[in-house]
Amino acid sequence: MRVVYQASPWRSLIDKDGQLNRSAITAPLDDIFSRLFAPHLTLADSHACQLPLVEALVRYDIPAWRISQIIGDHNAWLYRQAIALSLNEMHAQGWGEPPVDYCVVMLGSAARYESLLSPDQDNALIIDDYPDARHVEIDGYFQALGERFTQRLDEAGIPLCRGHIMARWPMWRKRISEWRLQLEIWSADRRVKRVQQTNILLDFTPVAGNSALAEQLAESVAKTLPQASLFMDEMSVLLDELPVALDRFGRVAASPSSEAPHRHAINLKRQGLLPLISAVRLLSVRHRRQEIGTRERLVALSHATDTLSLEQSDLLIAAFERFQQCLLDQQRYDISRGQAADGWVDLRRLREDEKLLLKFDLQQVKRLVALAKNTSFS
Structure with missing residues (x-):
């Protein structure tokens, strides 16, 4: 069973008299806009509008990867609102203004603007350098800010x-000099935990405060990590922890029954999307690229380096977009049935052509992972 299809408003763009029917185009979004921009709207009310917004955007035939960017834009706005409200509250309570410059960054899918429905928080704070003698005072301020906005x-x-x-x-709230030192410590050897923590940090984007601090951290990443050969080797090895959902014969394989909700389920996020994202991230760091989004990284790897051909990049971008579409369709279906939105996809809901495309896309990802693992980092 699929989500019931509603006719696209684009089919009403021209009426029977050949006139432009603007109201038919704007109608699906009018109600959403009135709710999103209603006076005295709470953050919870605004967040609750995301699902109706997604349903409206689907009616416009907007692809999932574009919808995820719009969701990301809205989540970034929610971050800024939460931070502003927290700062205002602290000021009213006598905390004063921020004692030094700071930058709140979103991490992970939020930073890549690739979140779908129901993401959790991943964020960090970069604080401008200050004397150690003021640590209790200044870190106490930003601890309070972090606790309040989260x-x-x-x-x-x-x-x-x-x-x-x-x-x-x-761990995720440090001075800029401490972040630089943290990168040096994490990348000094090939300890798994340190590589995992660094992987989390590698996808970040500023959302509030002084973005120059985030730019400084990005420059430190580009300078430090590519030279850490043992660390980069371990980053490559960790790709094995995200096996692509194909069996040894190259067929789409359902996830282990001990993990899956049923025997026809595949964790497309963990066994398709994340291997693609992780391999692309690894290659981007190797080539000192500072793009954050997966699509942008794929374009850069084919245009600014000799790592991928234009054809390989195009195939992987198409795979990424289809993964996003498949996940969003499943999440909308699950929510319509009162279930949680997650990374699982029911293979029984896919048409035969969709299954063939899924197999093809997973094979492209598997080749990319092999390429990333075989790249020399010495």
């Missing part, structure tokens, strides 16, 4: 990260 986002509908990857925790 709590506001949680209450709005973007849950706290279960892995504690948030600015409220010292």
Whole structure:
């Protein structure tokens, strides 16, 4: 069973008299806009509009990868609102203005503007350097800010990260010099945990504060990591922890029954999307690229380096877009049935042509992973 199809408003663009029917085009979004921009709207109310917004955008035949960017734009706005409200509250309570410059960055899919429905929080704080003697005072201020804005986002509908990857925790709240030192420590050898933590940090984008601090951190990443050959080798080895959903005969394979909700389920996020994203990230870091989005990285790898041909890049971008579409369709279907939106896809809901394309796309990802693993980092 699929989500019921609704006719595209584009078919009403020209009426029977050959006139431009503007109201027919704007109608699906009018109600959403009135709700999104209603006075005294709470963050929770605004976040609750995302699903109706997605349904309206689907009616415009907008592809999932574009919809994910729009969701990302809205989530970034929710971040800025939560941070502004928290700063205003702290000022009213006598905390004063931020004692030094800072930058809140989103991490992971939010930073890549690739989130679909129901993402949790991943964020960090970059703080401008200050004397050690003022650490208790200044870090205390930003700890309070981190706790407040992440709590506001949680209450709005973007849950706290279960892995504690948030600015409220010292691990993800540091001075810019401490972030540089952290990168040097994490990349000094090939310890798995350190590589995993660095992987989390590699996808970041500024959302509030002084973005120059994020630019400085990006420059440090480009300078430090490509020279750390042991670290880069371990980053390559870690791709094995994200096996592509193909069996040894190259056929689409359902996920292990111990993990899957049923025997026809495939975790397309973990066994398709994440191997693609991770391999592209690895190659981008190797070539000192500072693009964050997966599509942008693929374009850069084919135009600014000799890593991928234009054909390979195009095939992988198409695979990425189809993965996003498949996941969004499944998430909308699950939500319509009162279930949680996650990374699982029911293979029974795919047509035969969709299954063939899925197999083809997964094969392209598997080749990319092999390419990334075989790239020399010495």
